[in-house]
Amino acid sequence: MTDSTVFEAVRNEIAYAFENTVFFRKHMEDSGLRPEDIKSPEDFLRLPPTSKPHYRRNFPAGVLAKGHTLNSPHVTRFQSSGTSGDRLNSAILAYDLARRQATALGVNHRFDDLWRPGSRPRVCRFAPPNCSDVECATGFSTMEDRTLPDGTLVLTVAHDLLATPEWQVVKALDEIELYQPDLLVVDPTHFAFLTRWARRLGRTITSPRTLHMVCGYTLMTRVARRQIEDFMGPDLPIGDMIGMSELGYLGFECHHGSRHINNQDFYVEFIRDGRPVEAGEMGELYVTTMDDELVPRIRYATGDYFTPLGSTCGCASDLPVVRVEGRDAHMIRLADGRVVTPGAVDAVVGDAPGIDLYKLEQDRTGACAFRYVAGSEARAEDAAALGLRLTRALAPNPLRIEAVDYLAGERSGKFQPCVSHRSADGAR
């Protein structure tokens, strides 16, 4: 699509949202705007962004488009745990999900053979329990109980990942074997945990079909990726998904390892201080849906930060390349004014062969603590070198480094490798 065609689609979406949703009409009118006022991308910036609280409070009556109900055909309802407890109830049309997924996965040729004409991939999910609308945390439910309407089997795992008992791990491994999936949709931290257990139990994770893996839900750390790749081997196509429950696939990792943003199904902006950022600068991702007839979203501030790199990628995809930075509420804010993103922290930590799991936590005073669970290959000199790198990266703020044998997950079941109570307080 040309830029003008894309912007025309955006204008159509604005007009549709204005005409068909109570919330967005009021949102525009409160700013003294009507759809016909938005004639150019510059005009578009006059529209105040929308955000999760708007959609949470107004769901469904204010944001579901006229003519739809939550029981309309192809409507998938969900209740997401959100990040750090910022939960959301929403709905999405199954074919919009599929369209966005197809665009995103299209950047990675290793996923090309996943969808064959006439067949749907068998999907198995191993992710934080609150990310699935089925009871999977207690482990007492059956495979049938945990099979979603689209056929996805949700595997059982405890809310507090590291507290998952052995019998529940064995159950997950057994069910993968039984289900014979084509696609594992996983939280990488969770799946790395499963591989550690599988190794300990002498088990493998395989399928008679060709397995693929999509990683999502939380930042894919290099530490988790290293463990997954080591255990599963080089033949497994792995792709890091950029997504949100309410929108589906916002982007994907190509077969060259770059992250591409889906600007075909969304109009995307990277915004800082109200203005679009230049290539190489970090900005918050705002998305505007295109042709979303159920819950159109205009300038939806995702809370996720990226750096658009402005470069092309050898994979030949036209979708823009970005670097994943992390969520605003997780940014480490230093005394000298610098901000260290979860993505940057992960780059400093690297794939760290001596580490199974880590968490960097900034308290309200600004002090940081880096806690890690050491792996079997841990070496004192590596830990010392990592400590030095982190100290440098986080100076002048104080940093404490601790080896531990347990790290707690969030109540939602997610495990965030980098959190800042200072940023989270500021975000409230």
Added chain:
Amino acid sequence: MTVRNTSRDDFPALRREIDGQTICYLDNAATTLKPRSVIRAISEYYESNGANIHRGKHWLSEEASDAYEASRVLIAGHIGAAANEVVLTRNTSEALNLVASGLDLDPDAYIVGALDAHHSQLLPWRRTGRLELTRVDAHGRLDRDHFRELLRGRPKAVALTHCSNVTGVVHPVKELIAEIRSACDATIVLDAAQSLPHQRISVRELDLDFLAFSMHKMLGPTGVGCLYGRSERLAALRPLAVGGGMVDWVDLDGSVDRRTPYKFETGTPAIASVIGCAAAIRYLEALDAGELHQHEQDLCAALVAGALASPGVRLIGPPDQNDRIALASLRLDKGVPTGEVARLLSDSYGFMVRSGHMCSQPLATELAGGEILRVSAYLYNEVSEIERFYQALEELLTWMGPVAAGAR
């Protein structure tokens, strides 16, 4: 309108906004919100004292002990009991477990309960002996003939529930107790967790052996349950736990328990919370009882009328206001997920209501066939909130209904 001397401003949590929307708290059967005086009493203890009770001779310990015991006196007075007849526990469940296990009944002891019991008044007795449950009718009222029939088996204990946390029905316990006394010499244990917040009870008038309730359901802090026991019955009860604070003397050969109620209170208790309970009792007792009753009736009428008038819901419990508290449990039409509705009522409309089996699964299954939505009001709620709740529910259910025409 709320009750005279009660102001919504007394309850800071009612000012809470989520996503810019003021909340409406209608989950009072689970726990009530706390007035500022209770919050202040707790804070003051921590800010100006903070010492442990009963074991020290220093100033702060004496002061804290005095405040703690003064709270016990107030709680006891509220139910017409003597202070040494009130054991402070963690909650109603612990109080009922203390009685069930402390009676030292034979494993096959015959016990009569009721189908509408909370799990806390059901499971301890099921573990203790051979429990038979009195049936209820379609509206949740006790089947009195069945009750009398069960009493003919001469039970060792009768575990009564004063008010069901599912139907809101308040049972005629005075009549039931009279029937028990004339039929057998069973120990009578009343769960008053749902009734006492709504009406005063005199343990003397009721001729009870034991009564259990929780302060957090009547404006008090969480972490404080109460067990009233008639003096001689309490003295004969075996403590649930042993340890520090419940003994007068310990040597290598044995120990001597303290007198009641202290022999049931081992370990450091929830001192601040117990002190906060005094403020809750004072708050409740300062209210005009007549107005409180009328307000309760108005809330109850609005809850029942709203349920009966709402499409897509079935009221679980009597379709009238007689002998019930301001509580309505609703069964939604088949296929409408109760938990999702509760979550949407909360996040989209600001109504905090309960969903599930209400820790009374046998009754919820029997009367409703599964999960229910429970709306429970208290003295700071207003009739207009109940009306708005039903409007919100009706609107929400239309969005969960069949497809409308005209989609793009």
